[in-house]
Amino acid sequence: MRLTPDPLVEKLGRRMRAHLAAIPPAPDAPGTAVIDGLRALEAFTYEAPIESGGLDLGVTSGIVVATELGRRALPEVYGGVAFIADALRDRDGHDDLAAALAAGEAPVILAGLDSLSEIGGRSSHATRRGETAWELAGQVTLGRDPDESARFCMAVAADDGPLLVLLAPDVWRKRAVAVPGGWLTLDLDGLVVADGEIVGSLPGDRLSRARVRQAAYLLGLGEGACDLAAAYARNRRQFDRPLMEFQEIGFTLARAAIDLRAVRLSVGHAAWLADSGDGDDDFVIAAAGALAQAAEAALRVIRQALQIHGARGMTRDLPVHRFYELARLEVTRLGSPARLWREVGAHRLRSRATADVRGGEVLGQGSA
Secondary structure, X not given: OOOOOOHHHHHHHHHHHHHHOOOOOOOOOOHHHHHHXXXXXXXXXXXXXXXXXXXXXOHHHHHHHHHHHHHOOOOXXXXXXXXXXXXXXXXXXXXXXXXXXHOOOOOEEEEOOOOOOOEOOEOOXXXXXXXXXXXXXXXXXXXXXXXXXXXXXXXXXXXXXXXXXXXXXXXXXHHEEEEOOOEEEEEOOOEEEEHHHEEEEOOHHHHHHHHHHHHHHHHHHHHHHHHHHHHHHHHOEEOOEEHHHOHHHHHHHHHHHHHHHHHHHHHHHHHHHHHHOOOHHHHHHHHHHHHHHHHHHHHHHHHHHHHHOHHHHHOOOOOHHHHHHHHHHHOOOOOOHHHHHHHHHHHHHHHHHHHHHHHHHHHHHHHO
């Protein structure tokens, strides 16, 4: 892995940062405004396959987009499109959809990737009905204030492994149910979908790439909140001194910057593994670890940023509160940190056991 920043990636980040600065932070800016901004930058082409009109630049370019969206506390409208474009690489008959994704004309909402075994208290499952259809059952969380023009992609369990189902806007809107807290859930019982609405399965590498993008978004949330806290500490004065000059504040911000730099390295390393194609097991471990690290660091840094802002930081009067609201929604979207760390541990144990077995076989052959 290269630890020195790639000049092209840095230039891409600066250009995107300058362009997104013109979009007011949510909730003032709807997701459609952010999509229009990314479309103007042709951002949806970065990871899309060349065959569908994309540039196929890899996950390394995608994490730039996700990080800058998080830094501005803008809705994460990129990851779902990149995820489906990735899923369609090995699927025939979806050329028009793939081209629409690359052009930024097909927004996608992702859900159901956090837990396939238990979603909303009930299992989400797909059962084959005939040769060309599936019947769904269960429930999946849709989120808050979803874009009603977006397609809805969810992962559901099936006998042969998880499937990715893509629902048209008019289908999921009819089944969306509001629950306390402003959330929407989707009742899947009795919903029959055709094979054409199945856009792929969920192998580990595809989920891992989604986790790297999500880690980058959480990194951006942490960096944006830290920037706001540092600016506030420089301008806010107490006892005729800026808050930044008090050791407790200065050291807290320094620790936050170090934590976020470590996350940036982890996310960059995972993206590099994804694009290099070397070591599938190493990539799965790196992606899960990067997301768990990013989730924990984002929550910790954003909480510290709120505390530095004082009592007003706990209200919606200051923009830093938006980072907290987004972080609460996003940290478990692709798995809780505890679950991710368990996955990392399990992968490492399996890798170690496999290495021990291979080492024993080599020793046995040498003895023979």
